[in-house]
Amino acid sequence: MSEALFAVVGHPNKGKSSIVATLTEDDSIAISGQSGTTTRCRYFPMSVDSQVLYTLVDTPGFQRARKALRWLNEHNNSLIERRATVAGFLDTYRDTGEYPDECELLQPILNGAGIIYVVDGSVPFGNEYEAEMDILRWTGQPSLALINSQGDGAYEQQWRDVLGQYFQVVRSFNAMSAEFDKRIDLLSTFALLDDRWRHSLELAVDRLKGERQARNQRAATIITTMLIEMVTHVEEQDIGAKIESKTLEPILELQYKNFQRRREEKGRRNIEKIFDYRQLVREESAHTLELADLFSMRDWYLWGLNKAQLTLVAAGASAAAGAVLDAVTLGASLGAAALASSILGGGAAWFYSDKLASVRIKQVLPLGGRTIAFGPSRHRNFPYVILGRALRHLKVLKQRTHAQRQVLSLTESEEAQDLQLEEHWYQSLEQEEKSALDKLMTKLSTGKDILNAQQGIVKLLEPLIAAMDESPKQ
Amino acid sequence: MDVSDCTHTLSPAKLSKPLDVVVALEWQLHEDERFTARELVQRDRAIGLSLGAQPNSPRDYWLWTRDWLRQLTKKDGLLSDAQNWMNTLHKVLLGLGLLLGMLTALATFDYDGWQRINLLVVIAVTCGLQLLLCVLTLVVMLPARFTRFVPGLPSAQAFLSLLNAGQWTGFITRLLPGWQTSWKTLSQQMRRREYLYSDVKKWIFLWQAQRLALAYHAGLLLTLLLLISFQDLAFGWSSTLTLETESIHRLTRWMAWPWHNIVPQAVPDLGLIDASRYFRIQGQVQAINVEEAQKLGFWWQFIILSILFYGVFPRFILWAICKRQLRQQCRLAIISHPEVERIVSRLSARSVSTRSLEPGETRFDKTQDLALDSLSRNRQFKSLDLSSIDIINWAQIDMSDGELLQLFNQDPEISEAHAAKPIARAGGICTHAEDEQLIKKLSAGACSHTVFALKSWEPPLAELGDFIKALLRANIEQVSLLLVAPPGKKVTGNNYQEWARFVAALGEPALTLLPGSGE
Ligand SMILES: Nc1nc2c(ncn2[C@@H]2O[C@H](COP(=O)(O)OP(=O)(O)OP(=O)(O)O)[C@@H](O)[C@H]2O)c(=O)[nH]1
Ligand SMILES: [Mg+2]
Numbered sequence: 001m002s003e004a005l006f007a008v009v010g011h012p013n014k015g016k017s018s019i020v021a022t023l024t025e026d027d028s029i030a031i032s033g034q035s036g037t038t039t040r041c042r043y044f045p046m047s048v049d050s051q052v053l054y055t056l057v058d059t060p061g062f063q064r065a066r067k068a069l070r071w072l073n074e075h076n077n078s079l080i081e082r083r084a085t086v087a088g089f090l091d092t093y094r095d096t097g098e099y100p101d102e103c104e105l106l107q108p109i110l111n112g113a114g115i116i117y118v119v120d121g122s123v124p125f126g127n128e129y130e131a132e133m134d135i136l137r138w139t140g141q142p143s144l145a146l147i148n149s150q151g152d153g154a155y156e157q158q159w160r161d162v163l164g165q166y167f168q169v170v171r172s173f174n175a176m177s178a179e180f181d182k183r184i185d186l187l188s189t190f191a192l193l194d195d196r197w198r199h200s201l202e203l204a205v206d207r208l209k210g211e212r213q214a215r216n217q218r219a220a221t222i223i224t225t226m227l228i229e230m231v232t233h234v235e236e237q238d239i240g241a242k243i244e245s246k247t248l249e250p251i252l253e254l255q256y257k258n259f260q261r262r263r264e265e266k267g268r269r270n271i272e273k274i275f276d277y278r279q280l281v282r283e284e285s286a287h288t289l290e291l292a293d294l295f296s297m298r299d300w301y302l303w304g305l306n307k308a309q310l311t312l313v314a315a316g317a318s319a320a321a322g323a324v325l326d327a328v329t330l331g332a333s334l335g336a337a338a339l340a341s342s343i344l345g346g347g348a349a350w351f352y353s354d355k356l357a358s359v360r361i362k363q364v365l366p367l368g369g370r371t372i373a374f375g376p377s378r379h380r381n382f383p384y385v386i387l388g389r390a391l392r393h394l395k396v397l398k399q400r401t402h403a404q405r406q407v408l409s410l411t412e413s414e415e416a417q418d419l420q421l422e423e424h425w426y427q428s429l430e431q432e433e434k435s436a437l438d439k440l441m442t443k444l445s446t447g448k449d450i451l452n453a454q455q456g457i458v459k460l461l462e463p464l465i466a467a468m469d470e471s472p473k474q
Numbered sequence: 475m476d477v478s479d480c481t482h483t484l485s486p487a488k489l490s491k492p493l494d495v496v497v498a499l500e501w502q503l504h505e506d507e508r509f510t511a512r513e514l515v516q517r518d519r520a521i522g523l524s525l526g527a528q529p530n531s532p533r534d535y536w537l538w539t540r541d542w543l544r545q546l547t548k549k550d551g552l553l554s555d556a557q558n559w560m561n562t563l564h565k566v567l568l569g570l571g572l573l574l575g576m577l578t579a580l581a582t583f584d585y586d587g588w589q590r591i592n593l594l595v596v597i598a599v600t601c602g603l604q605l606l607l608c609v610l611t612l613v614v615m616l617p618a619r620f621t622r623f624v625p626g627l628p629s630a631q632a633f634l635s636l637l638n639a640g641q642w643t644g645f646i647t648r649l650l651p652g653w654q655t656s657w658k659t660l661s662q663q664m665r666r667r668e669y670l671y672s673d674v675k676k677w678i679f680l681w682q683a684q685r686l687a688l689a690y691h692a693g694l695l696l697t698l699l700l701l702i703s704f705q706d707l708a709f710g711w712s713s714t715l716t717l718e719t720e721s722i723h724r725l726t727r728w729m730a731w732p733w734h735n736i737v738p739q740a741v742p743d744l745g746l747i748d749a750s751r752y753f754r755i756q757g758q759v760q761a762i763n764v765e766e767a768q769k770l771g772f773w774w775q776f777i778i779l780s781i782l783f784y785g786v787f788p789r790f791i792l793w794a795i796c797k798r799q800l801r802q803q804c805r806l807a808i809i810s811h812p813e814v815e816r817i818v819s820r821l822s823a824r825s826v827s828t829r830s831l832e833p834g835e836t837r838f839d840k841t842q843d844l845a846l847d848s849l850s851r852n853r854q855f856k857s858l859d860l861s862s863i864d865i866i867n868w869a870q871i872d873m874s875d876g877e878l879l880q881l882f883n884q885d886p887e888i889s890e891a892h893a894a895k896p897i898a899r900a901g902g903i904c905t906h907a908e909d910e911q912l913i914k915k916l917s918a919g920a921c922s923h924t925v926f927a928l929k930s931w932e933p934p935l936a937e938l939g940d941f942i943k944a945l946l947r948a949n950i951e952q953v954s955l956l957l958v959a960p961p962g963k964k965v966t967g968n969n970y971q972e973w974a975r976f977v978a979a980l981g982e983p984a985l986t987l988l989p990g991s992g993e
Contacts, residue, residue, distance in 0.1 A: 035933030127902030
């Protein structure tokens with residue numbers, strides 16, 4: 001049988017299902033701290049246009065390894081027959097209910113699966129592992145051991161010493177935090193197990209990378225579309241000739257803000273769908289949305305640009321000035337800069353104010369009647385804030401693997417701390433990229449040439465998003 | 475309806491015009507809202523495989539979207555309702571234009587035999603006004619990047635576009651029956667993407683306006699020809715301003731310049747112009763002899779050619795530009811349409827799947843948390859009488875017997891007394907046969923209470939359950955479990971819970987989980 005098949009096996013509760021969930025990006029897998037969660041094998045075929053390239057199998061853990069080994073020893077006469085003896089064991093006990101877990105997990109291996117043996121590097125090695133490793137060796141299948149540390153990995157070296165005696169290859173892999181490139185590395189390692197599988201695994205790796213790139217591009221498009229729809233949104237309401245428009249303004253502003261919140265929410269759901277998070281549980285209630293509310297403006301400098309950067313953008317001089325002066329240095333002399341920009345751009349007050357957009361009253365032709373309109377937003381920081389928040393959400397999502405079951409939390413306090421530690425997304429751009437982005441954002445804010453701006457923003461976002469897949473370099 | 479229904483159409487729509495494609499696209503998006511992402515991927519990848527090489531330029535995006543829509547949209551679907559309806563609207567507009575043209579002709583060429591038709595009025599209405607309107611249209615057509623620099627021009631543009639005849643289509647649509655259904659949905663759908671379609675809309679209006687104008691001229695010319703055929707029209711000119719015959723001649727010469735070589739008889743000469751001048755104050759009845767009357771009729775060729783050259787021709791050019799622009803804007807809108815990106819990727823992307831195709835199965839729907847006394851885990855317990863129990867070090871915890879005994883009883887003397895009876899070993903490296911031996915030995919011994927020292931950090935296995943059951947069946951009356959923490963750590967709440975669940979699941983009344991553990 002030459003189809004690449006891998007059975008993830010091991011002691012109960014060591015993260016077998018977690019590893020499968022992470023590698024297959026399938027969050028429908030049952031994972032729990034309770035041992036014996038998985039009771040039946042489950043197959044995860046990796047297919048491209050319905051051609052299967054490899055299949056992962058999640059299995060239950062060993063429960064009666066020593067007793068099974070005893071049976072094997074009692075029914076075996078020579079090394080040559082060991083595999084046949086294991087097959088005999090399966091024939092004897094399959095469906096008898098006596099060794100349900102062993103029968104279930106050994107079956108795919110006898111069908112030709114490569115063995116992926118999972119242990120936890122945060123607890124010491126113990127004698128109880130020996131019997132199961134022996135049984136696996138009896139099958140004669142190619143094998144690889146993964147050390148998945150659920151804690152600090154203090155015993156990793158100890159495990160390596162032991163596992164090296166039993167398995168061809170030993171690797172560390174963290175199911176909870178493996179970035180995309182780590183997962184791809186691991187798949188490439190699987191190819192080492194058997195030459196016949198190398199080709200299809202290489203193809204699979206290539207296709208998965210392509211798929212990832214496509215998803216990243218889709219994410220960039222989704223974020224950009226959301227950005228444009230939010231910035232250009234106008235909340236309109238027909239008013240008769242008589243109604244006093246002043247009374248409607250606050251209501252309209254409220255509706256405007258609600259639209260924006262809903263739109264942001266919808267954008268996030270779309271992003272989550274792209275990355276196949278279907279069962280994501282979010283920390284949310286009717287009133288407090290994750291991430292501080294979009295319109296808590298005191299956080300705007302955190303998400304979007306700070307005052308110094310805004311001043312540069314407002315003056316339309318980020319390219320020129322940025323080349324000479326770093327935005328931070330400029331921050332010190334902010335007063336002068338603000339003054340300069342208000343003279344140049346004539347609108348500094350507008351940038352620092354809390355004013356989102358202005359209210360207009362339109363006379364509708366031809367039959368009279370008036371419309372009161374709130375928006376589009378002309379606040380220069382607004383598009384940056386939207387973008388900053390969207391990138392943040394995407395990053396948290398990407399750092400999460402499909403093995404994680406805890407609530408997706410983007411709450412305010414942690415958030416603020418994390419943001420302080422990390423490099424601000426805008427800062428991570430090159431100088432030319434910054435000025436290109438500033439130009440595009442200006443187009444959005446002023447409502448000009450939006451279609452071209454859209455394409456430009458997507459192009460700028462793609463590398464930012466792709467960089468999130470790489471594990472941080474030490 | 476099933477997705478696959480959509481892929482097999484009896485009569486696929488033609489969709490030759492880009493505007494049709496835009497309309498069809500919005501319809502399809504509206505229709506697709508009913509399907510899940512997975513269904514759409516399935517359907518579209520199948521279509522994509524039939525479309526050939528991978529798209530890699532914006533033009534390919536446009537072609538792929540069009541071909542995709544061609545395969546999906548049915549001729550008799552709701553889309554064609556909308557299209558038929560749009561055609562009706564166009565016809566109504568054309569009819570309006572035609573009517574307007576005829577009325578203008580009847581008004582301008584109103585000749586009762588008494589009063590000549592004033593050529594100056596004719597020229598003003600058929601050429602001057604039209605040229606002015608064309609210039610205004612041109613102003614509206616200017617793209618934003620030119621008008622930005624001229625102060626006041628954008629607002630003039632906005633104002634003019636309000637006057638633009640095409641703008642009224644929106645208004646007329648509301649008056650026509652049928653507005654309620656398909657078209658309304660469609661226009662709502664498109665309004666959601668105002669930024670995408672604003673230019674398309676602008677060019678639709680402009681294009682409509684040019685069509686209206688062309689229809690207008692058709693009506694005008696038709697009526698004029700009819701009038702000429704069945705009436706003798708006498709043209710003349712008259713003005714309050716003191717105009718010389720020469721200046722009129724200069725004007726007509728200029729005007730006739732484009733056709734003076736091809737149709738020389740349609741270029742009025744000085745004599746004709748002189749003969750055509752009339753003054754109303756000379757009295758109502760101005761005798762014209764037959765010859766003169768015939769001569770005055772010569773004007774008609776000039777007038778028709780003027781209408782063709784200064785009314786129809788510029789309009790025709792503008793119409794062609796608008797049509798071209800509209801096609802281009804439609805294409806641009808489609809290429810930049812956020813959904814198109816997704817559609818093309820559904821069509822072209824290999825469908826990569828890593829998820830399981832079968833539902834999962836698990837022993838537990840949900841982690842059960844047993845209501846345990848939260849203190850029991852932390853309470854040190856020291857009260858086991860070592861002489862009445864057998865202790866088993868399960869799976870060889872890495873501790874000396876002395877250290878282990880300390881966990882059961884901290885009195886050093888008692889521990890020493892117990893040293894005579896060593897701690898038994900089972901599980902782990904011991905073979906299953908050795909385990910069975912031990913059970914036999916224990917059941918034959920003096921103590922009826924067996925205590926296990928267990929690695930708290932390892933999950934409880936079924937083989938331990940089997941062992942305990944075998945013990946209880948072989949004369950042992952009581953079994954207790956003591957959890958030992960990993961080196962340098964404490965027993966965690968989760969681990970304790972896990973073992974408590976194990977004890978509960980075994981369902982043996984004689985089995986207890988001892989509280990606490992050493993460190
Ligand atoms: N911190 C941390 N916890 C992990 C990691 N991998 C698994 N876990 C946790 O370990 C527990 C068991 O994970 P599972 O994936 O269900 O383990 P399993 O081997 O499939 O277990 P059974 O199906 O019961 O045999 C879960 O609570 C996981 O959250 C890891 O890399 N880091
Ligand atoms: Mg599992």
